[in-house]
Amino acid sequence: MKSIVVIEDDPITRALLQQTLRRDGWRVLEAEDGEAGLSLVVENRPAAVLCDLHIPRRNGFQVCRMLRAQPELAGTKIIVTTGSRFGNDRLTALAAGADEYLVKPILPADLARVLPNVGADPVANGQVAVPAAPNEPCELKNVGLFKTAFPDDSDLRTTVRFWGVRGSLPTPGPTTVRTGGNTSCVEFRCGDQIIILDAGTGIRALGASLAQEFKGRDLHITILITHTHWDHIQGFPFFGPAYSPTNKLRILGYESAVGGLRTALFEQMETAYFPISLSQMAGRVVFEELEDMKFQIGPVAVQSVFSNHPGICLAYRLTTPGGVVVYMCDHEVYLRQERLTQERAGKPNAAALEFARREDEKLARFIGAADVLICDSQYDESEYPSRLGWGHTCMDDTVALALQAGAKRLCLFHHDPDHDDTKVDSMVERARLLVEESGKTLEVDAAREGQEIVLKAATAKK
Ligand SMILES: [Zn+2]
Ligand SMILES: [Zn+2]
Secondary structure, eight states: OOEEEEEOSOHHHHHHHHHHHHHTTOEEEEESSHHHHHHHHHHHOOSEEEEESSOSSSOHHHHHHHHHTOGGGTTSEEEEEESOOOHHHHHHHHHTTOSEEEESSOOHHHHHHHSTTOOSOOOOOSOOOOOOOSSOOOOSTTOOOSOOOOSOGGGOOEEEEEEEOBOSSOOOSGGGTTTOOOBSEEEEEETTEEEEEOOSTTHHHHHHHHHHHTTTSOOEEEEEOSOOOGGGTTTGGGOGGGGOTTOEEEEEEOOOSSSOHHHHHHHTTSTTTOSSOGGGOOSEEEEEEOOSSEEEETTEEEEEEEOSSSSSOEEEEEEETTEEEEEEOSOOOHHHHHHHHHHHHTOOOHHHHHHHHHHHHHHHHHHTTOSEEEEEOOBOTTTGGGGTTSSOOBHHHHHHHHHHHTOSEEEEESBOTTOOHHHHHHHHHHHHHHHHHHTOOOEEEEOOTTOEEEEEOOOOOO
């Protein structure tokens, strides 16, 4: 009998695929994450694997690579199934060893097209081991460097401060002074927990400020990385606290499409690019690659979700006793991307539009009634068409997403390098107009360097 392993974290998609495949005579084995999927493939040596790209515990790119590292599984056909229509993701998946790349929604005809010639499962020949992770393993996991609980929740002052709000490339100069020219970096504090969201160039000034504040005292910092595109990591080599031997830095994030988190940060400090290597930083820097979509940083509960951006990019939802902050820095709203793609191709596809709408709804549910939503708003309506598929959002859609979610406050973020202060002001004005027209309530402003938002003030100790 021919078997197929379906690795898919969305239960509805999984059920639909299973139904179609069973009808076509397949023995279907299912897994919700990469790790479980790899085990099923090794145990069963199926004729084919259907693998989503955005799955926890080893993303789909890694699953492809790990399976292709096993010569005994060479006969197994790997079909990537994904909501990503980014051309680069297709190339990366094929380079990782996928035989086919199907964009969701997957129709029975799509499966029939890519699975026609597969007969029975490959004959067992030699031992197959559980594939080892090709990247450096997460090192010093759960090192317990940081407090895990605070004795009194009522004293957890929660603040957000922007140190870098620009997307893509730093843009200093007289025309961006009010908004700021540094790339993504947001400081999040809850009690004495310091969490830094992304390490764009804004992290340099943040490092100097922390050194000033903590004169002589040890710093314990968590850096939470959304993805390893350069504008989100390029400031890290200039982060002063990493050079002090008494400071402890814990860097958290997910493996990228092509390699581990540590590898990306390590490589940008190789000799060709930087005079000091990461291993020469005197501070105790530890990396922890995240596997689950929910985790805890001290008193802060964090949830993550894959955003619609080339490669692997996550959005984070941080919940504290003081409120909820969602950081969705790089994201392209699905529906407009799908609609415009169809218009250009002259191929209307109602099922694909419906799929895109549902993906947007999922993200709106993830945001929920966040107190603060920091969200990609890189383009205006006139710019978006020429930047279709670049992984960023038209500001009108950001406002619509925030309204759909029921967020209370929206900070327009990841400003385009071409947008000077006047342009940013005009986008804020339009965003407020859109909110007014909706009849709903939403506070909107542009994220600006130096701006601080207090979610909850500290209460006096009893
Ligand atoms: Zn970015
Ligand atoms: Zn990016």
